[in-house]
Amino acid sequence: MTVAQQHLKTPLTHNIDLSACSRGLYIGGEWRTSEGDRKIPVVDPSTEVVLAHVSDASIGDGVAAVDAAAKAAAGWRETAPRKRSEILRRCFELMIERSEMLATLISMENGKALRDARGEVAYAAEFFRWNSEEAVRIAGQFGTAPSGTNRIIVDYQPIGICVLITPWNFPAAMATRKIAPALAAGCTVVLKPASETPLTAYALAAIYEEAGVPAGVVNVVTTSTPGPVTAAMLGDPRVRKLSFTGSTGVGRTLLAEAAKSVLSCSMELGGNAPLIVFDDADLKTALDGAMVAKMRNAGEACTAANRLYVQAGIHDAFAAGLVKRMSALSVGDGVDPKTECGPMITRKAVDKIERLVANAVQGGAKVMSGGTRPEGKGFFYPPTVLSGVSQQSEMAHEEIFGPVAPIRSFSSEDEVVALANDTEYGLAAYVFTKDLTRGMRVAGKLEAGMVALNRGLVSDPAAPFGGVKQSGLGREGGSHGILEFMEAKYIAASF
Structure with a gap:
């Protein structure tokens, strides 16, 4: 038996069914194969062994994910904040219950030390707990115009369908840091995780479904051609938000693409x-x-x-x-x-x-x-x-x-x-x-x-995360994070 084979049979990994994390794209609450049934290999960086193959989404698959998010948008937007809060809290609880499985899966596909992976899972889950509390505390504003002629009412509303793009280095935390506030705000999302570490994203999608997230509210697609697939999604007029974590170089390209549709952008980019x-x-x-x-x-x-x-x-x-x-x-x-x-x-x-x-x-x-x-x-x-x-x-x-x-x-x-x-x-x-x-x-x-x-x-999930200069735009986490997924609507009212 080779070292790689021994690795795949260790007690730490033998209870993980990798096929359950590679059932296909997750669109509209269903697992489906990509157009042409194309596949992407997922490699263990520790051994160079191929752990699994995940579906390779086409442009059509990306558009289908947006279709599913659009179909679910009205229902989720109208879901009571308390109900959304309870679902997010259940996501947190299930992640904590499955923390050892998730940590081991992260270590397998990402290579990071198990102790770091355990820390990531705890950090990632906390975004659901924090935003479950934020979901019921979205407050507007009410006041009198300085002229005295009318009342100023400010209402915060979900921004709409969001495309979320996450990197490979924190496959759980970078996803939940975006998904949790988006869902708390009442938005539906399409997540495109990095093709190097997609298994964690699909494992989490199954947890969201078990927690009660309705079909189409969260969709997950992996692709080996991120440029064309992302461009198609960002060019869809129903999409109103892009949240990206990754390199500054790729961020610049995505900002240029998003500018074509004047999308709201949150960009967490490189650091030094x-x-x-x-x-x-x-x-x-x-x-x-x-x-x-x-x-x-x-x-x-x-x-x-x-x-x-x-x-x-x-x-x-x-x-x-x-x-x-x-x-x-x-x-x-x-x-x-x-x-x-x-x-x-x-x-x-x-x-x-x-x-x-x-x-x-x-x-x-x-x-x-x-x-x-x-x-x-x-x-x-x-x-x-x-x-x-x-x-x-x-x-x-x-x-x-x-x-x-x-x-x-x-x-x-x-x-x-x-x-x-x-x-x-x-x-x-x-x-x-x-x-x-x-x-x-x-x-x-x-x-x-x-x-x-x-x-x-x-x-810290309770603090605003983000940078200045070419390290990004906007903030994630804290009370700032949920506002990135909302629009302020001003109503001038005379009574």
């Missing part, structure tokens, strides 16, 4: 997060935070610390501590409970990391640990620490999306703020200091939509 450690920071707190900010999901996150700026006085101690921690991480198969750093999503992703590291070294950086891709099966790259990384290196301006921590020393507050803001991105940033006044001052100067102060985790 700086992590700043001042001399007065608590060393253990800074190292703890850096490990979370850098190594959550093996660095394959848009919020991952991409540039580590450490003040000169603490630089050497921080670098030595980070090398010790990164070198101690267990690298291996995602579903192995002992694994702390799983594989990258594809061989192409490893090639990119290797290129960025080589470029940094050519620019004068020193490899303090890791830095050499291993031989054998799986898309692995070791946890790596680089010191002396130039601001002119490619990785200072491009997302690494992997387990590489590039460190650069700095002297003053003004210097590091300028370095941190020297990027087209502005999603997340991290600051470590015992001086709260300085921490708040620096947080205010950083060009980022989110700042974590003395902690390595910034995401």
